[in-house]
Amino acid sequence: MDQFTLNLIFVGASFALYIGIAIWARAGSTADFYAASRGVNPIVNGAATAADWMSAASFISMAGLIAFVGYGNSSFLMGWTGGYVMLALLLAPYLRKFGRYTVPEFIGDRFYSQTARVVAVICLLVISITYVIGQMTGAGVAFSRFLEVDNLTGLLIAAAVIFAYAVIGGMKGITYTQLAQYIVMIIAYTIPAVFISLQLTGQFLPQIGLFSTHLESGQPLLQTLDQVLVELGFNDYTGQHTSYFNMFLFTMSLMVGTAGLPHVIIRFFTVPKVSDARKSAGWALVFIALLYTVAPAVGAMARLNILTTIYPDGTTAQPISYDERPDWMRNWELTGLLAFEDKNNDGLIQYYNDRDPAFAEIAAERGWEGNEMVTFNQDILVLANPEIAQLPGWVIALIAAGGLAAALSTAAGLLLAISSAISHDLLKSTLTPGISEKAELLAARISMAFAIALATYLGANPPGFAAQVVALAFGLAAATLFPAIMMGIFSTKMNTAGAVSGMVVGLVATCLYIFTYLGWFFIPGTNMLANTPENWFFGISPLSFGAVGAAINFLVAYVVMTQTKEPPAEIQELVESIRIPRGAAGAVDH
Amino acid sequence: MSEKSYSDAYWKANLKVIYICMAIWALVSFGFGIVFRPLLKGIPVGGTDLGFWFAQQGSILVFIALIFFYTWYMNRLDRKFGVDEE
Structure with a gap:
């Protein structure tokens, strides 16, 4: 059987599974659609959260990001996992106790203000829409590469599949498809990693293999990698080559941003109890760590593999000739990525x-x-891993299904966050408050269809700033929603004026700082200062600004709060009640 | 104890464990993984040093342990103060 047929079978079977789940898990009410009626087992929710969170970027790009920088990009590993500690300890249990459906709903009720709610909706839409563009483009690219269709066709197939399970199933359908997608993803990621680790170090677990002896050279793998890289004029792998200050701030921004992402937060509304929200965050991190502790091993091993493939007799001897290059190089040259x-x-x-x-x-x-x-696209590392390790064709097909699962699961989670903000926060509570439950469910479905259409359009015509938007999404989540939610829980005295001015200043400051260096709305050539370390304010990279934006938000909110009126007594009582787990079940119906 | 002072005590105990967990969270990632890495240079781990291991593996494992510890501790605390969900 040829590779194309295998890919088709694996991808086709996984899609049939997702749609089957969607039909089984139809949403019958708004409680189903927004929060799966809060009946999701915390471990299942953990796996769904992991799939929701791990995007095409985590699955395809992260190992390459680490492989080509080494230690310096450990920020991605610590930042994208450390945020879950903040979620579990600072946000998730209290938001679950509050028992609402959306993040803007919490902000609106806690700060007793429609203005606060609308500002939160704006922040949510900017964050989620910028994020979903990358997922849709990722799905389109994965389709076109593995199924040999053009980009637009790939994108439309992806949109049709998401439409099928997200519009019918809402949060309920999305939850159970994400569980299936997680399983597909983790198997696809782990199998080639285990084989590479066995080949290079004889260790079954890549996490151990990374710190073990390299069989060929007889010395530790990382030491060999450092040595080969230095011999060829590259930076060593384990050394520190960027400033500690920026690495610190970047890690912090990714952590705070992760904790403030609305599509991740709403997953914790689906579990039955407050204690389940805490437990579920722990399980989510276990499932994420299965991939995130393997990724650095894949990165280092694949990089060493490529170097030793080109220099089979050591760096002082002659490299291989072009005619003798391995098959995987020939295959990937056809794609233009190599x-x-x-x-x-x-x-x-x-x-x-x-x-x-x-x-x-x-x-x-x-x-x-x-x-x-002259060209080596970093994504090849994961995509070509099975070929580099000379694994059978079905493993390559599994990687195709896994990459698509990663893109689809994250896109679906984002689309739900977008559509519930529109139907629940804008229509139901602001524009047409009298709307019935049935009409709201229909509105939620229409908003979802609208969000999918918008995301597909933007995915087909990406505004040309694919990489930077992720920085913007994280920066804004860190600088707007995270501080507002946290102050809403941990301060009984925080009031409307403080929270709203904090969010607005955080939003504006972060956008301004990023646009100054990366161009207004990312349009090339409109940046006011060149994006180089000498120009950065106090040496802060625009990618690391989220943590600073968050600090500004906290500070502004505090200063404004001290100058304005205390929140009413019933709001202070509300905050006291959020802090206590008892009674969470009663908050389901409202 | 009145209900109010009772729930205040619960909240105080919760904050205390949050402070401890967040201090460990910061120590293993920002500390061992980044800022204090030069101090850990002397401890070799598989061809590199302990700081590298914390940055790429150890911090994540400690994060998991922290969340499960917090969950376990809070379940006990909830029952002790009688604010658990039945």
Whole structure:
């Protein structure tokens, strides 16, 4: 059976499964649609949260991000997991006790203000829409690569599948498809990783293999990797090459941003009890860690594998000739994600850091005229992993299904956050308050269809800033929603004026800072300062600004609060009651 | 004790355990993984040092342990103060 047929079978079977689940888990009420009637087992919710959270970026790109920077990009690992500690300890249990359906609903009720609610809706829409564009483009790319259809067709198939289970099933359908998607993802990610680890180190667990002896060289794997990289003029893998300050701030921004992402927070509204919300966050992190502790091993091992493939006899000997390159390189050259250029016409592949002045002398001596692996897209690391490890075709098909599962599950979670903000926060509570339960459910479904159409349109015509939008989404989640929710729980005295001005200032400051360096609305050439460390205010990278935005939000909110009226007594009592688990079941119906 | 002072005591106990957990959370990630990494240079772990291990593995494992510890502790605290869900 050829690879294409295998891919088709695996992807087709996984889609049939998702749609089957959707029909089984139809939503019959708004409680079903928004929160799966709060009947989700905390462990199931943990797996669903993990799928909801781990996007195409986590599945496909993260190992590559770490592989090509090394230690410096550990921020992604710590940041994207550490946020769950904040969620479990600071937000999730109290929001579950409050017992509402959306994040803006909490902010609106806690700060007794429609204005606060509408500001929160605006923040939510900006965060979730920017985030969903990347998921839709990711799904389109994965489709076109594995099923050999063009990008737009791929995108439309993805939209149709999401439509089927998200519009019919709402949160209930999404929860159980996410559980299935998690299982597909984790199997697809782990199998090639285990094989690579066995081949390189003889260790079954990649997490152990990363710190074990490299069989071929007889010394620790990371030491070999450092050595080979330095010999070719690259930075060593385990060393620190960026500023500690920015690494600190970037990690903090990712953590606070993770805890403030609305599509993640609403998953904790689906469990029956407050204690389940805490437990569920723990399970979510277990399921996330299964992938996140493997990713750095995949990154380091794949990078070493590529280096030793090109230099089979060591870096001081000749590299392989272009004609003898392995099959996986030939396959990926066809996609344009990998490209070679024989600059000195010797028929060999020279791969080294040609920007390193010290190595330039060695290169000149050996008659090298520049790095000849001119394109190496980082995503190849995960996508080509099964081929590099010479695994059978069904593993490649599994990676295709896994990549699509990652993109679809995150897109569905985001679309639910968007549609419930529109139908529940804008229509039901602001524009047409008299609307019946049945009409609201219909409105929720129509909003979902509308959100899918918008996301598909934006996915097909991405505004040309795919990578930066993630920074904006995290920065804004950190600078707007997280501080507002946290102050709403931990301060009985925080009032409307404080919370609203905190969110608005956080939103504006973060947008301004990011746009200053990356261009107004990311339009190239409109940035006011070049995005280089010398220009950064106090050396703060625009990607790391979320943590600063959050600090500004807290500060502004506190100062305004001290100058304005205390919240009414019943709001202070409300805060006291959120803090106590007892009575959460009663909060289900409202 | 009145109901009000009772729930205040519960909240205080909760805050205390949150402070402790968040201190450990910061120590293993921002501390061992980033800022204090140079101090841990002397402790070798598989071809690199302990700081690298914390940054890429250890911090995540400690995060999981922290959440489950907090869940277990709070379930006990909820029962002790009689505010648990039946």
